[in-house]
Amino acid sequence: MNQALNKMAVYWKKNLRTLLILLFVWFLVSFGFGIILVEPLNQFKIGGYPLGFWFAQQGAIYSFIILIFIYVIRMNRLDREFDVHED
Numbered sequence: 001m002n003q004a005l006n007k008m009a010v011y012w013k014k015n016l017r018t019l020l021i022l023l024f025v026w027f028l029v030s031f032g033f034g035i036i037l038v039e040p041l042n043q044f045k046i047g048g049y050p051l052g053f054w055f056a057q058q059g060a061i062y063s064f065i066i067l068i069f070i071y072v073i074r075m076n077r078l079d080r081e082f083d084v085h086e087d
Contacts, residue, residue, distance in 0.1 A: 011082045018074050022067050029055065029063040 038052030046054045079085035
């Protein structure tokens with residue numbers, strides 16, 4: 001019983017770590033690159049558009065989609081590691 005509780009605690013610790021890392025990246029891309037660092041990023045261009053503008057309009061959306069796929073892949077691996085996956 002104690003081993004099962006310990007295993008569950010480790011699972012949730014890894015789960016929360018994954019969530020916190022992905023939320024940090026989400027915050028960095030949306031708030032950091034799209035709002036705070038927009039002026040320094042605007043010195044660079046992607047496809048003719050300033051990089052800060054690109055992050056605020058397109059880059060954040062692409063980043064969020066990539067984060068969703070990373071979360072799914074990471075959670076599937078974590079579920080298999082702790083034998084709580086669905087068949």
